[in-house]
Amino acid sequence: MAEPKKIIIDTDPGIDDAMAIFLALRSPEIKVIGLTTIFGNVYTTLATRNALHLLEVAGRTDIPVAEGSHVSYLKATKLRVADFVHGVDGLGNQNFPQPKSKPIEKLAAEYLVEQASLYPGEITVVALGPLTNIALAIKLDPTFIKNVGQIVLLGGAFAVNGNVNPASEANIFGDPEAADIVFTSGADILAVGLNVTHQVILTDHDRQILAESDGIFAKYLSKILEFYYSYHRDAYNMKGAYLHDPTTILAAVNPSLMTYTEGVVRVQTSGITRGLTLFFNKQKRFNEETEWCNKPTVKVAVTVDATEVVKLVMERLMY
Numbered sequence: 001m002a003e004p005k006k007i008i009i010d011t012d013p014g015i016d017d018a019m020a021i022f023l024a025l026r027s028p029e030i031k032v033i034g035l036t037t038i039f040g041n042v043y044t045t046l047a048t049r050n051a052l053h054l055l056e057v058a059g060r061t062d063i064p065v066a067e068g069s070h071v072s073y074l075k076a077t078k079l080r081v082a083d084f085v086h087g088v089d090g091l092g093n094q095n096f097p098q099p100k101s102k103p104i105e106k107l108a109a110e111y112l113v114e115q116a117s118l119y120p121g122e123i124t125v126v127a128l129g130p131l132t133n134i135a136l137a138i139k140l141d142p143t144f145i146k147n148v149g150q151i152v153l154l155g156g157a158f159a160v161n162g163n164v165n166p167a168s169e170a171n172i173f174g175d176p177e178a179a180d181i182v183f184t185s186g187a188d189i190l191a192v193g194l195n196v197t198h199q200v201i202l203t204d205h206d207r208q209i210l211a212e213s214d215g216i217f218a219k220y221l222s223k224i225l226e227f228y229y230s231y232h233r234d235a236y237n238m239k240g241a242y243l244h245d246p247t248t249i250l251a252a253v254n255p256s257l258m259t260y261t262e263g264v265v266r267v268q269t270s271g272i273t274r275g276l277t278l279f280f281n282k283q284k285r286f287n288e289e290t291e292w293c294n295k296p297t298v299k300v301a302v303t304v305d306a307t308e309v310v311k312l313v314m315e316r317l318m319y
């Protein structure tokens with residue numbers, strides 16, 4: 001078998017982040033070499049605390065956690081967090097104990113740059129939150145974009161409504177300037193947006209099965225999922241929950257679970273559509289220069305084998 005792919009997960013845990021991290025740890029095709037943290041579902045300090053806590057739950061405190069930025073790329077301090085989706089603690093208000101472990105000294109952007117240059121072309125960064133740390137890594141070291149193997153990111157809503165508002169998906173909305181830098185950086189990027197993740201639903205029945213399992217991840221997740229499910233009931237009138245972050249992990253594990261298109265993505269940074277991701281398919285030569293011309297292309301996920309994704313999530317989180 002090929003050597004497992006080295007993965008760094010940039011994360012804002014977050015209930016579906018917790019699922020994604022556990023799923024990654026249970027996926028033999030990949031090796032999680034580190035976690036970096038970012039604001040999004042919670043503020044960065046809490047994201048770090050939760051990342052350390054989740055690794056303790058998994059018995060994987062050997063994996064380093066590097067804390068990320070506390071402010072947006074443009075240093076805004078007024079950030080939007082989604083406590084109504086994940087609970088004030090980010091993990092379904094379960095009163096978990098403080099972790100004993102500590103983050104490493106290096107900041108997330110420094111750690112990303114260091115690892116990418118240590119293993120050129122070998123690292124896949126799976127970005128599950130706003131793209132601030134990745135944009136900062138690009139700023140810190142312009143060779144990061146060629147040293148990093150691939151960036152698989154959860155972000156955008158391609159030709160569908162957003163989840164923060166009709167225009168904008170939460171991770172892009174969290175730091176649109178950073179997102180535009182990353183999308184136009186020239187790195188090998190695969191974007192998984194709401195158009196795909198909204199097809200992947202964990203049902204009430206699936207959660208029941210997890211609750212009845214003796215597996216540590218299954219038991220833990222079935223508890224924290226309660227809050228996430230109640231948000232989906234209120235916001236979407238659905239009995240189940242979207243698997244945004246786990247789907248993105250599986251895109252890195254097995255790209256053939258999805259189909260993709262390729263083109264240029266720009267991010268709107270102002271006005272009522274701030275955070276909108278606009279994909280250009282390159283099928284027309286415009287008469288004048290546009291903001292999409294002469295920019296590198298990225299891959300954007302279009303379809304997903306949702307049944308297989310849910311099946312893998314369930315199998316791998318059961319025991």
Ligand SMILES: O=c1[nH]cnc2c1ncn2[C@@H]1O[C@H](CO)[C@@H](O)[C@H]1O
Nearest residue numbers: 016082085163164169170171244245
């Ligand atoms: O309504 C929402 N506002 C903010 N964040 C949300 C909302 N719904 C889901 N997510 C979170 O944002 C990412 C996907 O966009 C996921 O991490 C999900 O947990």
